[in-house]
Amino acid sequence: MASSSSSFSLLFPFFLILFSCFIAVSSSRRSLIDRPLPKNLPRSGFRLSLRHVDSGKNLTKIQKIQRGINRGFHRLNRLGAVAVLAVASNPDDTNNIKAPTHGGSGEFLMELSIGNPAVKYAAIVDTGSDLIWTQCKPCTECFDQPTPIFDPEKSSSYSKVGCSSGLCNALPRSNCNEDKDSCEYLYTYGDYSSTRGLLATETFTFEDENSISGIGFGCGVENEGDGFSQGSGLVGLGRGPLSLISQLKETKFSYCLTSIEDSEASSSLFIGSLASGIVNKTGANLDGEVTKTMSLLRNPDQPSFYYLELQGITVGAKRLSVEKSTFELSEDGTGGMIIDSGTTITYLEETAFKVLKEEFTSRMSLPVDDSGSTGLDLCFKLPNAAKNIAVPKLIFHFKGADLELPGENYMVADSSTGVLCLAMGSSNGMSIFGNVQQQNFNVLHDLEKETVTFVPTECGKL
Known part of the structure; x- marks a missing residue:
């Protein structure tokens, strides 16, 4: 027995x-079937290293535990909340809708570069969100971040998204400036943090070698709250149409998280066929049960x-x-x-x-x-x-x-x-x-x- x-x-x-991929939940239920794939996708998928938000800090193990629990507690409260957002941007319109919850904090960071020339950032990874975003100039209200704020005017590959685009239509709620043909977004989180800005496309570079153009992301110029300060933005891996997984039209991804005791090794994120390949290779050496x-x-x-x-x-x-x-x-x-x-x-x-x-x-x-x-x-x-x-x-x-x-x-x-x-x-x-x-x-x-x-x-x- x-x-x-x-x-x-x-x-x-x-x-x-203390793993945490910064969480925000996509409210959209629409698809991007009318949108072509971003360019230069790696055929076999790619691998990304993940770094814990408390790595490199002079903390005892019990301090790391307590910090993770505190972050998890606030995250739990936000996940259990139900956000009510205005249907329209008109302040006189009192109609309301039930919207999915956005989490607003995270534990693990990924390194990426945005634009051309590429500028490096550390973004929170979030399996509960469908929006990729970073803070952008001119920033009217922004939180402190560890890297310079992204300046779209200095990037030759930056392009605003039009009102009729599939990306704009995939937003849970958008407000289009038809005169400028620009798509504005607003994401509100359960802890009253928020990000507002323009939806755009850019070239994203992962691990200094996988450069993918045409990725839709939020260029946030009004960002409130302290839940994002561990990084310079967020990369959503959720089910929604604006997440990185959905935009790449990948159906598989995996992550492998190291123990907190392993302070040297990085955790890993695999996207695309590489994810299933790694799993199959590892599983082949194990008992099937x-x-x-x-x-x-x-x-x-x-x-x-x-x-x-x-x-x-x-x-x-x-x-x-x-x-x-x-x-x-x-x-x-x-x-x-x-x-x-x-x-x-x-x-x-x-x-x-x-x-x-x-x-x-x-x-x-x-x-x-x-x-x-x-x-x-x-x-x-x-x-x-x-x-x-x-x-x-x-x-x-x-x-x-x-x-x-x-x-x-x-x-x-x-x-x-x-x-x-x-x-x-x-x-x-x-x-x-x-x-x-x-x-x-x-x-x-x-x-x-x-x-x-x-x-x-x-x-x-x-």
Whole structure:
């Protein structure tokens, strides 16, 4: 009979991965089928390095954990919010519509260059957004960013988007200046941050060698809020038509996130056929039962999110007594579970988390620590002597696959405070499968098959 617990070594304590791809959710439900592909696309796809927003800072591991949790908390609140935006730009028009939520903060950055001549920027990567944007001159209201603000007048490849273009029509709400034939956009985030400017096309260069022209992006001249200050803008990887994935008309991408303990190695993002090629190559060397593929769901009210169909959870040898409907996506678009690269830990609907917390507590042989020193909901006091600690197994039962996580993907040890914590929390609505639980998996999104595949991978060695 298989063991119902995993060994967790205190000689090699594990810490939270702080992955986050800056999140903003596309509100658009239209397609860009009338728009040609951008030029100079790499045939086999391409690879991008991802850098954590706290890398290079003089922070202890527990400080990094707490910063990630704080960012995740605000992100969680924004994801659960429902934004109400004006239908028209006319201030006298009081008609309102329900709009998808835009997150507004992030954890991982990618390096890219914009324009001709190319100017380098670090942008937040966001699997929950369909808009690519950066701050632009002349900037009437902009936040501080680590690089100079982009000046479109100095780029020979910059071109404004016309009112009748497919890109402009793909915006959730646009305001066209017909005299200048320019398409204006406004994206408002759940924390009241926002970006406003002109939609345009430009040449984007990735990893100094993949130069792609004709990419649609927002040139923001009025940008408010502090959620973007980690970078100089955002690159959306969501389902919506304005995301990088959609504009390239790619159906596959994957990311492989290293542990926070691996301070030297970069995480990776793969786009196009290269994504599936890496997954197939890695998976071929593993037992077929180790590679897990599960179904994706769509939510018309939140069209950019990648929803998973969670059907249950097992702790140790016990499947939790939680109604399947607890994790279901409701007809009104609320609830459900998304897989999110931008939230640090996993959050479960509060009634389900309460049951999971009780089961974990009953199966651990350590006393509970109530000091609240880490910001996590459930921690245990460690013994003074270093030794292996048995922790209950944790299995997520998704439609299509049962995903058993390694101990380091849900337990966090901190020797300085002498605690061992569960890297999960509660949510009052939507559940989120966070990036700690995804570390050292190559996570492939196949938008043609509507699946997500998890392949155990040493991400720092890719």
